[in-house]
Amino acid sequence: MRLCSVFLGGLLMFSTSLVAQTACRQASGVVIEGRDTFTILSITLPSQPTSIAATAVVANSNRRAGAYVFTLSKLRALDSQRSIEMSPAAIQLATEGHFSIMLERVLTWPDINDTVRQMRQQALCAEQWLSTHAATKADDWTFIGPKEDIPGLSNYARPEMRQA
Numbered sequence: 001m002r003l004c005s006v007f008l009g010g011l012l013m014f015s016t017s018l019v020a021q022t023a024c025r026q027a028s029g030v031v032i033e034g035r036d037t038f039t040i041l042s043i044t045l046p047s048q049p050t051s052i053a054a055t056a057v058v059a060n061s062n063r064r065a066g067a068y069v070f071t072l073s074k075l076r077a078l079d080s081q082r083s084i085e086m087s088p089a090a091i092q093l094a095t096e097g098h099f100s101i102m103l104e105r106v107l108t109w110p111d112i113n114d115t116v117r118q119m120r121q122q123a124l125c126a127e128q129w130l131s132t133h134a135a136t137k138a139d140d141w142t143f144i145g146p147k148e149d150i151p152g153l154s155n156y157a158r159p160e161m162r163q164a
Contacts, residue, residue: 055090066098
């Protein structure tokens with residue numbers, strides 16, 4: 001009986017995960033700007049507890065190039081008014097034939113933002129959207145942002161990464 005309960009619980013988690021993946025892949029994008037070498041889209045990705053805005057920069061080529069998931073859109077220094085936008089880097093990558101998506105999120109430095117370690121699900125959703133809407137290689141992903149936000153089984157297996 002216990003084995004049956006464990007199996008049913010695992011099946012429920014798997015089916016819930018598939019529904020979330022489908023929603024991420026089917027999220028619609030609105031074209032913000034189109035240029036010769038790339039297109040910029042605004043996307044609302046489904047996420048818990050609320051949706052998250054993202055910006056995709058998709059190269060206008062069919063070349064299967066590496067893809068980038070930025071788990072931040074801006075990095076701000078706490079000790080000054082300086083900040084760094086990620087969109088110029090994403091645009092540069094697109095002109096070189098790469099695809100990228102940026103989650104709308106401002107991180108502060110050197111203080112650690114409260115959202116660090118909370119964005120794995122959103123990063124995975126962004127990756128799923130980009131893999132559906134851009135010619136990306138399945139094994140050629142780069143995540144830019146705190147390593148604690150990178151989705152993957154190894155992150156969940158480490159005790160210091162688990163949420164209470």
